[in-house]
Amino acid sequence: MKTLYPSSTSQKLKSVALVGSGVAGLTRIRETHEASILSFHGICEGMGTDRVLDWSLHLPQEIFRRVCAFLASNYVVVSLQSVVDRLKAGEKPEPNSVVLTFDDGYASNYHLAWPVLREFNLPATIFVATGFLDGTEPMWFQRLDLALSTSTKSFFEWKSPNGKVRLPLGTREQRQMALGKLLPELKHMPDEDMLSEIGRIERALGTELPAVSELPEPMLPMTWDQVRELAATGLIDFGGHTHTHPIMARCSHEALRGEIFTCYERLKQELGREPRLFAFPNGGQGDYCAGALAVLKEAGFEAACTMRNGRVDQSSSLMELPRYGSPESVWEAEATVSGAFEAVKTWRKMARNSLWSILP
Numbered sequence: 001m002k003t004l005y006p007s008s009t010s011q012k013l014k015s016v017a018l019v020g021s022g023v024a025g026l027t028r029i030r031e032t033h034e035a036s037i038l039s040f041h042g043i044c045e046g047m048g049t050d051r052v053l054d055w056s057l058h059l060p061q062e063i064f065r066r067v068c069a070f071l072a073s074n075y076v077v078v079s080l081q082s083v084v085d086r087l088k089a090g091e092k093p094e095p096n097s098v099v100l101t102f103d104d105g106y107a108s109n110y111h112l113a114w115p116v117l118r119e120f121n122l123p124a125t126i127f128v129a130t131g132f133l134d135g136t137e138p139m140w141f142q143r144l145d146l147a148l149s150t151s152t153k154s155f156f157e158w159k160s161p162n163g164k165v166r167l168p169l170g171t172r173e174q175r176q177m178a179l180g181k182l183l184p185e186l187k188h189m190p191d192e193d194m195l196s197e198i199g200r201i202e203r204a205l206g207t208e209l210p211a212v213s214e215l216p217e218p219m220l221p222m223t224w225d226q227v228r229e230l231a232a233t234g235l236i237d238f239g240g241h242t243h244t245h246p247i248m249a250r251c252s253h254e255a256l257r258g259e260i261f262t263c264y265e266r267l268k269q270e271l272g273r274e275p276r277l278f279a280f281p282n283g284g285q286g287d288y289c290a291g292a293l294a295v296l297k298e299a300g301f302e303a304a305c306t307m308r309n310g311r312v313d314q315s316s317s318l319m320e321l322p323r324y325g326s327p328e329s330v331w332e333a334e335a336t337v338s339g340a341f342e343a344v345k346t347w348r349k350m351a352r353n354s355l356w357s358i359l360p
């Protein structure tokens with residue numbers, strides 16, 4: 001899961017500037033031995049206006065197809081496992097390599113992403129929250145989205161730790177704003193408190209915890225049969241993403257162990273082989289902890305992806321691989337995977353340091 005809204009206008013403008021000015025082309029031809037890992041969630045057919053409020057998790061298939069066509073022609077798209085194997089052997093990633101990953105395990109990965117990946121023969125890794133695929137219950141952020149989108153109330157008064165907040169729910173935009181207000185607050189709570197709070201919000205909004213099978217189409221999980229079918233193609237690999245998708249740093253140690261070991265065992269049972277790769281839910285700095293890294297290794301995972309932006313090189317830590325969010329255009333994809341964003345950051349830092357060095 002990532003932020004509520006698609007990438008900012010400034011991010012889009014920066015992408016256009018970096019590609020249009022030729023910076024992205026220049027950074028690409030340097031052919032540095034670095035890999036860029038991209039993360040996607042669901043894929044959709046156009047932007048719907050149904051019960052789903054947060055469409056940032058679902059990239060239109062047409063854009064996904066254009067990004068894949070661009071990557072297939074201009075970059076080396078490799079599997080995450082192949083990058084991990086190179087790092088484990090002390091080798092550098094292939095120059096200009098790109099890795100495609102998907103988080104959570106949406107059915108649209110099977111129905112809409114797979115036909116595109118097959119068309120261009122691109123490998124990808126799908127990180128699944130095993131409890132979501134088991135159909136136990138929707139993921140917590142889906143519950144919040146649905147409670148806000150389906151409530152018949154015209155406003156919601158939320159008792160936050162900082163006092164009462166009145167959130168109008170008269171229009172779809174207001175409901176999206178309410179979700180944008182609540183999500184970051186809830187993400188900071190200890191996991192158990194957060195789940196209790198979501199239960200309270202559902203009751204206050206007069207909605208009920210939906211069954212997984214009743215979720216709106218873009219939110220539906222893959223079936224385990226679909227997982228096995230994709231795994232059998234040899235092009236798609238599956239990794240863990242916890243069992244119930246908590247933010248791991250907000251879990252007790254006992255809960256953390258349960259999340260990691262259950263996820264590992266469920267994947268092993270369903271796929272008939274041990275999973276090796278993992279992705280942290282939310283994945284920002286502060287969303288996972290040293291305890292999680294230790295338990296992942298103990299369980300048998302050999303590499304884990306964060307959502308901290310950056311490129312993978314020979315010195316990258318296997319248990320904290322950097323990743324980029326989903327590009328929403330070919331421009332953004334090129335600015336990201338060419339290394340242009342990172343190069344500009346480095347140049348700015350160098351310029352700042354030189355400026356400091358000549359100042360008295």
Ligand SMILES: [Zn+2]
Binds near residue numbers: 001104282
């Ligand atoms: Zn996720």
